[in-house]
Amino acid sequence: MKFMLLQHYGRVEGDVPPMSEWAPADVEAHIKFQKDVNADLRDSGEFVEAQALTGPDLAKIVLAADGPPIVTDGPFAESKELLAGWRMVDVESEERAIEIAARVSESPGPGGVPLRQQIEVREVMGPIEPTG
Secondary structure, three states: OEEEEEEEOOOOOOOOOOHHHOOHHHHHHHHHHHHHHHHHHHHOOOEEEEEEOOOHHHOOEEEOOOOOOEEEOOOOOOHHHOEEEEEEEEOOOHHHHHHHHHHHHOOEOHHHOEOOOOEEEEEOOOOOOOOO
């Protein structure tokens, strides 16, 4: 069973500033934690993929039009609604995906304090193959 573990900007316990305002050592510790989780999942055969996304300040909204598409830099919902990244795992059960999500939720923030970040767990239904 494959699951996407989705991490969102701002969905953390307490009042935590955006990562762009963290001390460099705190950012480094957070990224190391994420890489260590990925290494453990790779070792257990459960890792599929993990990707981080650029911040919302670099995101674009694209809307089809009669001519060229309309491309804007917003408006966006509050930052807590934006996807920060994801991790895909291939596990035996939903319970295991939840266990991994709980571990990821504890990633360190400023001062090493666990973020207790909300992680959305979604089962992957399968690939959508192109036609023709």
